[in-house]
Amino acid sequence: MHQVQTTPHPSVYFDYKVYAASPRPVNMAACVVIVGAGPVGLTTALLLAKQGVRSVLIESEQQVCSGSRALAFTRRSLEILQQVGAHTMFENLGLPWRCGNSFYRGQRVFRMEIAHNPHDRFAPLTNVQQQFVEQSLVDLAAQQPLIELRWGHKVLDVLETGINGAQAAIEIDTPEGRYVQRAAYVVACDGARSHLRSQLNLKLEGSSYEGRFVIADIRIQLPLPTERLAFFDPTWNPGNTVLMHRAPLDMWRVDYQLPAGETPEEALQPESLKRRIQAQLDMIGHGGIPWELDWSSVYSARALTLPDYRHGRVLFAGDAAHLLPIFGVRGANTGFQDAQNLAWKLALVVQGKAPLTLLDTYTHERVAAAREIVFEAGKSTRFMTPPTRGYRLLRDAVLSLSLTQEFVRPLYHWRTSRAHAYLDSPLNAASHDVAWDDNAQFGAASDASQVEGLKVGEPMANVALEPRDYLMDNFPAGFLLLIVSAQETVTTDAEIEAVLAQFRAQGFAIFVQHQHHPQVLACYGAGAYLFRPDQHLCARWRTLDPRRLEFALQCAVGAGPELISV
Amino acid sequence: MNTSNPAALTIPQLENVYDTLAEAIDSAGPQHAELFLTKLCLLLANRLSDDMAVGEMVKVALADLSGAAR
Numbered sequence: 200m201h202q203v204q205t206t207p208h209p210s211v212y213f214d215y216k217v218y219a220a221s222p223r224p225v226n227m228a229a230c231v232v233i234v235g236a237g238p239v240g241l242t243t244a245l246l247l248a249k250q251g252v253r254s255v256l257i258e259s260e261q262q263v264c265s266g267s268r269a270l271a272f273t274r275r276s277l278e279i280l281q282q283v284g285a286h287t288m289f290e291n292l293g294l295p296w297r298c299g300n301s302f303y304r305g306q307r308v309f310r311m312e313i314a315h316n317p318h319d320r321f322a323p324l325t326n327v328q329q330q331f332v333e334q335s336l337v338d339l340a341a342q343q344p345l346i347e348l349r350w351g352h353k354v355l356d357v358l359e360t361g362i363n364g365a366q367a368a369i370e371i372d373t374p375e376g377r378y379v380q381r382a383a384y385v386v387a388c389d390g391a392r393s394h395l396r397s398q399l400n401l402k403l404e405g406s407s408y409e410g411r412f413v414i415a416d417i418r419i420q421l422p423l424p425t426e427r428l429a430f431f432d433p434t435w436n437p438g439n440t441v442l443m444h445r446a447p448l449d450m451w452r453v454d455y456q457l458p459a460g461e462t463p464e465e466a467l468q469p470e471s472l473k474r475r476i477q478a479q480l481d482m483i484g485h486g487g488i489p490w491e492l493d494w495s496s497v498y499s500a501r502a503l504t505l506p507d508y509r510h511g512r513v514l515f516a517g518d519a520a521h522l523l524p525i526f527g528v529r530g531a532n533t534g535f536q537d538a539q540n541l542a543w544k545l546a547l548v549v550q551g552k553a554p555l556t557l558l559d560t561y562t563h564e565r566v567a568a569a570r571e572i573v574f575e576a577g578k579s580t581r582f583m584t585p586p587t588r589g590y591r592l593l594r595d596a597v598l599s600l601s602l603t604q605e606f607v608r609p610l611y612h613w614r615t616s617r618a619h620a621y622l623d624s625p626l627n628a629a630s631h632d633v634a635w636d637d638n639a640q641f642g643a644a645s646d647a648s649q650v651e652g653l654k655v656g657e658p659m660a661n662v663a664l665e666p667r668d669y670l671m672d673n674f675p676a677g678f679l680l681l682i683v684s685a686q687e688t689v690t691t692d693a694e695i696e697a698v699l700a701q702f703r704a705q706g707f708a709i710f711v712q713h714q715h716h717p718q719v720l721a722c723y724g725a726g727a728y729l730f731r732p733d734q735h736l737c738a739r740w741r742t743l744d745p746r747r748l749e750f751a752l753q754c755a756v757g758a759g760p761e762l763i764s765v
Numbered sequence: 766m767n768t769s770n771p772a773a774l775t776i777p778q779l780e781n782v783y784d785t786l787a788e789a790i791d792s793a794g795p796q797h798a799e800l801f802l803t804k805l806c807l808l809l810a811n812r813l814s815d816d817m818a819v820g821e822m823v824k825v826a827l828a829d830l831s832g833a834a835r
Contacts, residue, residue: 596803
């Protein structure tokens, strides 16, 4: 029998609400079952609901996460959360920032300032504790009749993966006893220690790094701005790295690397935490300010991904699918992109409007993104936690040189999470033949407007139309055909309307927006832009014609020539 | 400059570099010699501004290492 902790998690700043355990369901068959009501599971459920698809969300706990966990959220993550209406909390409570500093021997040897594009609604980074993110999403889910959130239900086993066409089945335990839940699809969003992943014996590829870090949240009033602070080889922690991040409500996150061989149990001893945190505060000249510890945990840097995010009818997203380094804030921020990529595709497949192969493009696109992160973040990780003697020597040489030599300082760059561009996705018309759109023509020597604009595969670029009114604010629940031109009054050609009508008759949602705002023209260039429901561009034309539009629409829903299985 | 091969040191220059390196390694001391040499490599690589050449020289330097007296 699954017994759940029903006392609220202790916290100096978050008011935990403990939900009643949900009863066992009457109807044990569902279309989509999502395992794990963390940020990725909740976002997936909300995005599915936006497309009109029901889901059951299974959560083993009866309250939101313990500890602040994911703290720094990227602009792209907030754009994704805006699609489900969860961005307001960030704007009210979150701490925006864009600068990072690296210190060695008391000297700031590197500073990075990420430019804030005035056309972006959200700051490059916003710090908010994960509990607030989950609470916002839980509150939204509670208002959404298409989402059934079950608290206190824990997945025990995958009985059937649904390979070979049958349904999936999972066994679930509750305080009232067990039941078997059937589903057309199961989405595993059950985190880094995914039970579903280990039950199915799926192996991750990539690298694990030796370096272990303590993360500790303390409440303290420090007279410091919201900027990333990284300290290399501090006197109190020789050879190791320490990071500090500001969080709302007078909280600060302190990350420090542990000496080799020290166990997590040793590291989390209260005396050890107290001593080390005090030493860090002393070092930065604020040792006299009182503080209290809220939460602490140990993690190790890993850069791992499943090679395939679909196993029969079980799909993986977020930390269940990949374990990415904290350096460059890759964890939750990558997970949100997974959810956004998966939800619209799963919705179409579940509604019988698109072939199963559309789900394979989720793996194609998101595994490529994870591998890119594994590669890039590997570089940051080898600098932050050198894995071998050779890497340690080079890192230490750079630290020493950086005091006086500019040329090595770029090596401190921590490569922040950014949205992946699906440049070679089979859903892009041009992937089949470059003649199907004009993507290659934009910005070419022959191009009259000379605006390179947004490339196919990239996520939408935001534009400030008026103060506090942005192009992406009202992105529809479906495809968007954005027609940009200098002329004020433009109506859509009748043949184009006919293609759109046929697409709608097949059950797809597509919305048309005409834009002649000078800033949109300057950013995109005149033309027609086809955006997927996840806001990624999949085709663009200088001249829109019905035949090419029709082809692009079929490609975009997985019905392009290569995806139709023979 | 070495007029017979402009890309190489002259013999007096080579002798100069020889002594400079030996004395610098001693001055760094056994505890810091490796770090000093690593820094020097990065500085020289940057001055050379040719990462392919660095790769070639790494190969040359890795050869014939065993059996050298420490």
